[in-house]
Amino acid sequence: MKPKVLLSRVGLWSATAAASAALLIGIAPMTAKAVNIPTEVTEDGKNTYKKYCSPCHGEEGKGDGPLARSMLPKPRDFTRGAYKFRTTPSGSLPTDDDIYRTISYGVPNSTMIPWDILTDAQRASVIPVLKSFSEAFGVRKPDPSISVGLEIRPSEKTVAEGKKIYEEKLECWKCHGVEGRGDGPSAAEQEDDFGFPIKPFDFTTGKFKGGNSSSDVYLRFTTGLNGTPMPSFAKELTDEQRWCLTHYVLSLIKPEENKEK
Ligand code: HEC
Ligand code: HEC
Structure with a gap:
């Protein structure tokens, strides 16, 4: 949807x-499509990130790109692994699907648009790049998603x-x-x-x-x-x-x- x-x-x-x-x-909440999210950083991912994301999120994911200066809310600093929109418990890392979903949906009331100009594969390709900016993903796994009942x-x-x-x-x-x-x-x-x-x-x-x-x-x-x-x-x-x-x-x-x- x-x-x-x-x-x-x-x-x-x-x-x-x-x-x-x-x-x-x-x-019918928006869920990640059955796209393949690569486990390693790829050239495609790096290029997509550099072209579309780094102007706000910065070359090294610190949320300090050239467009970020006067922006509020600030583009996310990815280095801490602190993500707002998750299906996982408080303090946990997000799942790949959580990140995919935010990229597709965007963040209303901020400059983060839904990235529907990118293909599913491009959106998936930037996920390992975002994760590579934070050491947290190397040492921890996201906790299991909270299951929302009927x-x-x-x-x-x-x-x-x-x-x-x-x-x-x-x-x-x-x-x-x-x-x-x-x-x-x-x-x-x-x-x-x-x-x-x-x-x-x-x-x-x-x-x-x-x-x-x-x-x-x-x-x-x-x-x-x-x-x-x-x-x-x-x-x-x-x-x-x-x-x-x-x-x-x-x-x-x-x-x-x-x-x-
Ligand atoms: C024009 C600036 C801008 C660009 C370009 C941009 N973003 Fe964002 N992004 C933001 C802002 C601002 C926020 C924070 C919104 C908030 O927290 O209210 C954000 C937040 C996020 C989050 C945080 C999700 C969470 O759960 O905390 C992710 C993931 C993200 N962006 C990924 C991307 C990716 C991937 C790209 C490139 C395809 C991209 N962004 C391009 C401005 C941008
Ligand atoms: C200490 C202050 C504080 C309290 C208490 C609090 N909130 Fe929040 N809440 C916030 C802030 C700040 C945000 C916005 C975060 C942002 O924009 O990134 C927020 C965001 C939210 C959102 C997310 C909305 C979105 O944009 O998706 C929901 C839902 C929400 N709060 C519900 C609640 C409910 C329900 C309670 C009580 C059980 C509650 N909050 C108590 C501070 C609070």
């Missing part, structure tokens, strides 16, 4: 229909249950704000591990960086975003509570405010 399709469908959502729409599109049926009840978790149990509002606008009382002081200011995501925009499907949202607060203050809530919730929280977060999208975006 192309991200553009996903995003325009989100525009059709009303706040109450959001959760049930999530069920329809949420069961989504429970979204309803007013799951949304109301999720709201309680958001407001009372886990206090997501402290960073993300009561209405999910990324303006909670702790929002202003947030920094990433590289010392750059970072905003808690504004859910009302609907353009989730890690993907808009319900399983994407479920994974984001379960895995946390490595290298950022967004923690992992892996142990606090049952599977059912996770879906409730997911439905509530998706209900915060305000399609009517984002028509032009």
Whole structure:
């Protein structure tokens, strides 16, 4: 599924229909195609990286390419092996599929575009190059992906249950704000591990960086975003509570405010 399709469908959502729409599109998160991801750095990979990625991510993957200077959020510095968008637990390296997916999907609300001008093979070829920038991949393996179970049926009840978790149990509002606008009382002081200011995501925009499907949202607060203050809530919730929280977060999208975006 192309991200553009996903995003325009989100525009059709009303706040109450959001959760049930999530069920329809949420069961088909974008997964890496069955492409062969090379295990070693190849000439193709090096050339593709140099031409398309290094202007932002830098020759040595330090996130310091010539275009990076005035950019915020900064292009990822790959040297620490800290990846935000993963299916793996907090602190773990990402899987190759996770990286492939980000390259294909891009990162909405940043200058990282979906790289659909590259062929599947080119996108796969840069993965060993990115990994070669960090020693972590030489000494550790990614932990197994978290398996996302079957989504429970979204309803007013799951949304109301999720709201309680958001407001009372886990206090997501402290960073993300009561209405999910990324303006909670702790929002202003947030920094990433590289010392750059970072905003808690504004859910009302609907353009989730890690993907808009319900399983994407479920994974984001379960895995946390490595290298950022967004923690992992892996142990606090049952599977059912996770879906409730997911439905509530998706209900915060305000399609009517984002028509032009
Ligand atoms: C115009 C600048 C730009 C170019 C060119 C670019 N990126 Fe990015 N990239 C970014 C920015 C900015 C981010 C960080 C976005 C964020 O964290 O919100 C990013 C993040 C990423 C991530 C991080 C994923 C994660 O989970 O943390 C990966 C992987 C990535 N880029 C791969 C690539 C590859 C591969 C290419 C070349 C095909 C590329 N990028 C080209 C700007 C760029
Ligand atoms: C300490 C502050 C903080 C708390 C508490 C917090 N978050 Fe976050 N969250 C962030 C930040 C910062 C980001 C943005 C990271 C980025 O843009 O790279 C984020 C991102 C996210 C995303 C990813 C959105 C995307 O773009 O894909 C989701 C989903 C999310 N938070 C859900 C939650 C939920 C649910 C809770 C409560 C259980 C919560 N957060 C609690 C700081 C926080």
